[in-house]
Amino acid sequence: MLNPLIQKLERGARLTNDDRQVLQTAVLRSQHVGARKDLIREGDVPDNVHLILNGFACRYKMLPNGQRQIMAYLVPGDLCDLHVSILGEMDHSIATLCPCEVVYLPRSTIEDLTENHSRIHRALWWATLVDEAILREWIVNMGRRPADRKLAHLLCELLMRLQAVGLATDNSYDFSVTQADLGDTLGLTSVHVNRVLQQLRSDGLIALKGRNLVINDVERLKAFAEFNPNYLHLTRRERERSGTETGAVAAERGPSPSVTDALARNLADRPPAQPE
Amino acid sequence: MLNPLIQKLERGARLTNDDRQVLQTAVLRSQHVGARKDLIREGDVPDNVHLILNGFACRYKMLPNGQRQIMAYLVPGDLCDLHVSILGEMDHSIATLCPCEVVYLPRSTIEDLTENHSRIHRALWWATLVDEAILREWIVNMGRRPADRKLAHLLCELLMRLQAVGLATDNSYDFSVTQADLGDTLGLTSVHVNRVLQQLRSDGLIALKGRNLVINDVERLKAFAEFNPNYLHLTRRERERSGTETGAVAAERGPSPSVTDALARNLADRPPAQPE
DNA sequence: CGGCATTTTGACAATCGTCAATCAGTGTGG
């Protein structure tokens, strides 16, 4: 199986053979971690970065009353705590959802990557920004969709993300996550998740064979979930300019010509909501 | 009034006088923008970066059925679309919630800041990571808190964020956001927001005098909302190492000594939820 | 004063949560 980190980062930036080589070596030594183990806890100041090679992990917070909320899924190719050093300490925890293969990258490796491989550096920030975009879409999901569409949306997102690292077929993937975990993800109870899953199955949208999820009609599920993959930024726009490492200095300060255009264009009213 | 951008970034990194000077000049020319105007739309590839100097703006997405979900509040000192160039295009829109003062920073200015002022560069990434942390906390808010605590939590967050840029007193701030906007923020209807606001008022937690919000007992409101300000990362940890601009190269590849410690420590079970 | 946006109210409906029991699947030890 190809290194999922490379597969992922290739979508964020054009990598050189050297880049790939470095990423390949960095990932040689992985550890097996059982299900439901913490990789990092809130308050930690970790000295190494975790990379998921196989399995599902999640970011989560516990509430005072013992409830848990999952804020992100970490799938193969995802780095866990790349930039904590800028923030100081973890403001949330990370745990495995099922047995995982995890690489512990020492900070020195990360420093090497970001300081000597500008395309990787850029790709890592790209990945961080995509994570942020996913968080925004999750807020939409939590706030404005009923339970069945929430779940459908999550399943669509995971299909795309797993396909991007070669871990899903056209319409199926291994999904060893418990219904209680899904509840903690979507802000529902496991009981309600169960009801909704049954509904999706009886509607013929999905089928579950053990840990394997099959989406019978991907287009229909996406339509049902109102799924728009834009936010995953999976297709690399070819707008890399001369390169991030060039030392171009701002020519002058003050609004550039385009500013006034932008002003004029943007001062239009927000388009009124079109009720269907 | 002091430049809110400087006030904000000082919390992310130690700035030099030169840094402050540059930030001060960048912000000289601001534009007035009325309430409910789009600054950027989904799909745009903006050429300049917006900085909110006064008022409230928000990130939002529209759903096919005309519903709106707000995913972030932008308060004075916040930059709107700093890193779009890495992602390609906007995957969401940004609009004012009330009349605002906005600075349009041309990309050349941003390039100057990031390439010639390493501390500002670091502070800008710090701000981006804090935004991400706020998104995560919002997911917790949407997923696991009932409407009254959701609203209380939002009010607490805004109190802290506005205090950080000198725009709130100990317990009050101007809050010109409509109840419908609050609904679109918290995933509620404006009717329910109204009910909850009345409840918070009759419980003596808050008072609204026109556009001014007074929090009668900040500690009580925070306790009610289970508000933990960690995620805002407002107190700068003094863990800036030799500096981001040093060219230190990774000494060797492979797990560092601390990796095994971390492994041992982390392989403990996730602490079981303690039911209260 | 008049017009418009926003807030407020009330009755009713629906989604989703709670509780508690049962069923199914998996792995282990004898």
Add this chain to the structure above:
DNA sequence: CCACACTGATTGACGATTGTCAAAATGCCG
């Protein structure tokens, strides 16, 4: 190979939070 234990899935009855609809009241601005 089977009993046992345990986790996770499923079911049903009931309750509560939140949404819907529609109208009335209030406040703001020219």
